[in-house]
Amino acid sequence: MSVPVLRAVDLGRASVLAGGSGRLTGYLARPVGRGPWPGVVVVHEALGVDEVMRRQAVRLARAGFLALMPDLFTRGGVARCLVATMRAALSGRGRAYQDIEAARTFLADSPECTGRVGVIGFCMGGAFALVSAGSGGFDAACVNYGVLPKELDAVLAAACPVVASYGGRDRMLKGAAARLDSALDRAGVVHDVKEYPTAGHAFLNDAEVGPRLLRPLLRVSGMGPDPQAATDAWQRIDTFLNTHLNPRKGES
Template identity: 80%
Template sequence: MSVPESVDLSQLSAPAGGSRRLTGHLARPEGPGPWPGVVVVHEALGVDDVMLRQAQRLARAGYLALLPDLFTEGGVGRCLVPTMRASSSGRGRAYQDITAARTFLAESPDCTGAVGIIGFCMGGAFALMSAGSGSFDAASANYGMLPRNLDETLAGACPVVASYGGRDRMLKGAAAKLDSALGRLGIVHDVKEYPQAGHAFLNDAEVGPRLLRPLFRVTGMGPHPEAAADAWQRIETFFDTHLKPPSTAR
């Protein structure tokens, strides 16, 4: 699998009120297209090798995966706080950037027109917020913070697959709350909590400053290969069902 190619999304984001400069990283499946598209929304630490590999994994599963760098303009230092606020408020420039990525995929001749969204950590919150926007055909939220107005935000949402870690102290009880809300609203969903996993368990390597990694391990944050394997199988099966035509779904 080749390294994701850099694409300029600025002409789609800036006129709509998004970032004046927006870079995306596009991972293509091998073989002939077109393919369904997936917008990949990164963690709070930004685009790194782990996030690029998540996009590549989706490409191997048969998806045209686009990872927009929501911190393009100012890096983590300048962009983290306003982007985190946007993830919980439902308002902010990041949503125009995510829409720009979706538009790029939907208008690409390499895309079938079906587009999903997947997010990790901060990106998981964006995936939940975006699920009810009417713009996506399926959403995957991984250890994402729940919207404040859960029922209002998710009313009429696309199908949702979500994964949480039972040792994630920041999101205690989130999986049960989300599962209950989606069931109450009649949204097709698959929500699962992994008791032995913590935050960021889908990552295939530790992330963040090296000095803080021992602390992350103590809090249960980081890779959990067994839970990750099961979660990825659920995500890919769910996306295959809702994004791929029956003749091409695995």
């Protein structure tokens, strides 16, 4: 059985045109078969583009989406880029947003894309996905345990439809799901927000991440995979993306 292949792509030209990084690479996962397909920009976690994140992109391609993950740490790696990128995620401003826009434009302009593009983010990427939902460029946003911006109502004033998933054992984001759900209600944005009581941070990952010596501590803190919650969350994500990016399939 054929599976989608992840290949490296150069996003530098698109990023320069968007006002982003002069050097930007990414990873594109193309569904098997004939397109065009809806596109999804995948925004990685704070640890960068690792094997877990690559598998998330491939999973989206397997579900029928042209998935593109820009490497927001292209210019200097995690060590040099993490602080500035995290600052951008929390403030809603910074070069990383132009790099995400470059990825969106790359997909929208591709003959393999239908022109409808969503964004999905995990952890740090979830914060980027939520702010990007209000940028006016995306047709759907998937927010996975992303920090909420301070100006939440302003960010969501003109947001695209949002599906969001949080863990009830995530101590860093206690109450975030309820606050986001209420804010989306106030904004009149179509949404599906769910908190999973048994899950912690990064529960959608299919394997543990981070330095091996720290993994026992991360497990104690509730961080890591939760297969049961992840299965339900992915079903919701797939349905939501198909509804808003691929209406014919979403109605089937």
